[in-house]
Amino acid sequence: MAFISFLAALIPLDGLGHYLHWGVIYISVANFIVIVLMILTFITALLAPFPGRSRRKESK
């Protein structure tokens, strides 16, 4: 329970949201973080080695 209270204090969700504003682009920090994480996941999925890939190529 104390750990949950600590987390809640660390990430205050009751206050006003934070927003980023560049010209016509107006986006919440939360949504911006999710988009950045999706882009990073996409790049990692393309570059990270897949387990057993070399073995599959040999059997092909």
Added chain:
Amino acid sequence: MSTDIERQWTTRLRHRVAGKLPPEKVLPDTQPAYVASWIYVFGVATMSAMAVVIGTGFILALRGPQWWHESSVGHFVNSLHLWSVEIFFFAMVVHLWGKFFMGAWRGKRTATWMTGVVTFLASIATAFTGYASQSNFDSQWITTQAKDGINSTGAGAFFNVLNFGQMLMWHIVLLPLVAVILTALHVVLVRVRGVVPPYDDTKKVGEAL
């Protein structure tokens, strides 16, 4: 006699289904070598998240709003429902980017691509009606903000975001049914046509792998 049996719609349909989708295609033993990449796991990740969304949705439907707002277990299941939706969309967007850049509509796979597109749109509508059905200040804010936009399209005549009962029915009956049927159709089409090969493997593009 046998000619009569051959002409029956059940016989013809069975032959057609068995020809298009034999058991070895439904549950294949192996996949093409190019599928050995992390970019190919996001379709299954999306469906796994969808299974959690539906499972937690069943529990929420059984217990009702008072339970999910007031009890600790209710809060937990409600949070599981929300966060599995977040993972569902996260995985689906990465899946969409991957399929877009590999041109997944090539080789007579237009229907596979289009069922994916429509499933994405149906999922957005399902999530929206879910946010509208939370029965808290958040849903009140979302629906009062959305009503003007939706009414300006004319859809407000049959889709009234301020009608809680209607939004809940769309969220727990109509739209999940559409999303699940379209997802099943999408997976069947992937099994019929196979996973799209890379651009440099052009001789295999038209083959049903």
